[in-house]
Structures are given as structure tokens and as C-alpha cells.
Amino acid sequence: MIRLHRVRTAVLPAYCLPDRLAREQELIDMALKEAGKSDPKYTFNEKFWSAAKEQLAQESHGKCAYCEAPTSTVAYGDVEHFRPKSRYWWLAYCYDNYLYSCQICNQRHKRDKFPIGAAKWAGPDPATAVAGALAIDPLVDDTTFQQFLQDSTIEQPLLPNPYYADPELYFVWQADDVVREVVVQPNLAHAHATQVYQAVQECLDLNRKELRELRYQMYEWVSVVKLASRSPQIDALTATRCAAQLARATADQAPFAGMARYFAATL
Template sequence: MRKLSRIRDMGIPPTFVGDLRKKQLLKLVKTERDIKNGILEKHKFPSTWSPCKEQLHKESYSKCAYCESPTTVVSYGDVEHYRPKSKYWWLAYCYDNYLASCTLCNQKYKKAKFKTLHTPIKPPLIKKNSTDTYLEKIVDRITPDPIQETDGVPWDTYCQEHIAERPLLLNPYIDDPKAYFGWEVSPENESVRLVPLDAQNKLHKKIVKASEEDYGINRPELCFHRFEAYLVYCAARLISEDVNIPDNYRTMQRRIRERLLRDESAYSGMLQYFEQKPTTAIIIP
């Protein structure tokens, strides 16, 4: 996992911006009123978020925002609701609640799991007798507008609510994974595992445990593919730093090393962790 940034431009489908965003929200709050009045049993969410995939892939460099595996080579991946819509119904059509995920991280592991260290953020106040006029007034204050910040909840406020809730599953658009995650190489098992950056830090340990349980972030096949990327990185690093080989070889290996570390490359977040280590601290398989 690596830090990501939103691309706030017209690549975001218009359904999630401006008046169309408010129209979707109004349906949600009216449905919530009907549920409180016993007219409906639960929310049903038409899948209008599929058009967001292309923009989300741009933001995550066509990788899963959780495990950093490529999502567009053999599958188009999922639009993942970071906060599950079954629990956070008012965020079902919030673009800032979306990220690109591989099918395994999303459907096999995370599903509707969402652990928090503090009290979860509260839903909008909807009562049995809430009038249409009241509902129309509050829809603008429920979620951010992904392009026009003045049209919805300010992005900074949305981020502060996230920090106050302190989910144990990191949001790479708000949290910086480098502040919590380290990596451990096991040559004998041919794997690289995600570990707490500080083994003594209780929060780091809780976040890694949640990532293992709810993202499958240390599933064996993923650890193996990380190890393969690590092998190539080690070879490129050692040769590019070796002054005793021909310049053209060293230049080629330096280019390979730079390519592995670039944002678009699989597991570059992990490799950048090792890039910050001195060569003497790198485990050579």
C-alpha cells in the first residue's frame, strides 16, 4: 500500500458531482426515513459507481489501492467502498469513499468489515417525521462534492472525521502507509511480509493485524510476488552501485531500479521502504 491522491477533474462521472450528487443523496435519505417508518426493510443500492473505475485506476496507477497488485492486466478490478455501504449507507454514492481494489482484497477478504479504534462517525439525523423540505436541506451537508468543495462537506472536515474515528484499515488517500507499515524479508520462505513499522507500537500492531485479517495483505501468493519484485530490486541495486562493472551495465541496472520504484510499478510502496535502507541493511536472498 502506498499514499494516493485524488484527481479532482471532469474524469469523475457527473452523477457524483453537483446537483446529480444531491439527487442521489436525496433518494438515500428518503429511503432511510421509509426504513424508520417501517415502509422499507433496508437500503438497496443501484450500482451506479461502475463508471468511476477508469478515474480510480488513474489515481491508483492501475493497481489495487490495498495490495498494490495490478488490477487491469487480467481483470478490471472493483470499485471498493472503503466504508461499507451496509453500515455507512449515506456514503454509498460518495466518490471520496471509493478506491480501486482487486477482487480478492475486496470480495474475498474485506467485504463489509470495518474496524475502528474510536466511535464510528454518526449518520445524518433522519427521523420518522422528517419532512421533504428538511431532507432537501441536509443533503448538501452529508458528503463532499469531489470537484466543487463549496457544494458539500469540506474535504478537510471529511479527513478530520476519519482521523477522529481512527479506522484500523488505512485509507491511502488520507493515511500515509509509510507511517505505519514496515516489511520483513524471509529468504527461506521466499516471501516479503507486511509488519508493523514499530514492533512496540500498539496502534501499528493493530493496524497490521486488521490489514492481515480484512485485506488478506499477507496472503501467501501475495508475499511470494512481493519477494519476486524484491529479488529483481536487489539485483538492480547491487549492480547499479558496483563501481567494478562496465558503465553500460551499471546504467542499465540503474534504469531498472528506477523503474521498479516508480509509482506505476507493482509493490513500489514496499520497494521504496527498502530504498531508504543502507545497502548493508538489505537482506540478499
């Protein structure tokens, strides 16, 4: 996982007011219908968030925002609800609750999981909720946005949102040259890394076998280039090429860039 950045100027009008009013009224009506039920059944308009996928994929560089595996070239990818819509109905149509994910992370692993460290965010009462006020408008001013972030962190979410935090702070990586795999582990220098790591593993299983093996291919490339760059025998042109290769491997666009950056800095 690496830090992502939203391009606010690319947000479609459907996710902003006043276009969002009708969709939020649908959410309120739905929540009122299911109010009081022990197992509410919510239904949503999937087409609403599907329209955001192309832009979200660009912001995620065609990679899953969670596992960093290349997604857009081999699969359709999903618009993932960071806070699951089945548990946070009022955020189902909230643009700031969306990110781009591979189907394996989203559908097989995360699903409706969302570990928290405090009481769950209650959200609005559907009996008094007003359409247009359920979620933050993606083009609002910074003061309103900061208030939204403050409200959303009260429940102490343990899964890092790559749009609002730097996930790289929580993790370190370990390569095994015998089995040719790389695993992610908690960065014990960070106070909350163990909790975050456990949440990530519970929700996403980022040490699943196919990821361990794919990461090793990138690790091997980075380690060889690093080794070559240290050699006193290389000429200036080769040194420049090594630097360019490392820059390419650690760029946001590269697969498993977070891991590559770690090894580029520590090998």
C-alpha cells in the first residue's frame, strides 16, 4: 500500500450537489424501511459508483489500492467502499469512501470487514436525515473536509485509508531467497503498527501466496540493481542507468512500489 491522492478537479457532477440529492434520498428511504430490523437488507444502485472507476484506477496507477498488484491490465477491478456500504449505508454514495481495488482483495477477502478500535460510527438517524447532508461533497472547502475526517476517525479505524494516511509507515518487508518470496510485517518502530498489520491481514491477507511470489520478482530486480550500483568498477553511464532503474521501480506507478522503496532504502 502506498499513499494515494484524489484529483478533485476530475470528480464527476453526479457525486456533487445538487446531483447527489436524489441518490441520498433513496438511501434515507431505504434506511427508514429497514430501521429496527436485526438484519437489515440494503439495496444500492451499483451504477452510481461504477462511473467513478476509471478515475479511481488512474489515481491508483492501475494497481489495487490495497495489495498494489497490477489490476487494470488483467481484470476489471472494483470500486471498493472503504467503509462497507452494508454497515455504513449513508456512505454508499460518498465519493470519498471509494477507492480502486482488485476483485481478490475486495470480494474474496475484505467484503464487509472493517476493524475499529472504538465504538462504531453511528451515522445519521434516517428519521431525521436530510438528503444532501449524508456525506461530504467532494468539492467542499477544506474546513468542511477536515470536520469530515475528524468525525470519521472517532471510531478509530484500524485499516489505513491510503487517501488519508501513509500506509508505508506501518510496514516492513522480509525477503526469503530460498522460497523466493517476500512477506509484509509490522514496522515495530511505529506505535500502532501491530494493530494496523493485524487489521490488514484480517481484511486483505496481503501475505497470500501469489502476492509473496510476485513481490519477490520486483525485490530481485531492486536488489540486483542496488548491488550493481555499489560496485566500484561500474562506469558513469552504468551508474546512471542503475539510478534510473531504481527510480522506475520505486515510482508510484510501479507494482509493489511500497515494498520496492523499503528495499531500495535498506539493502
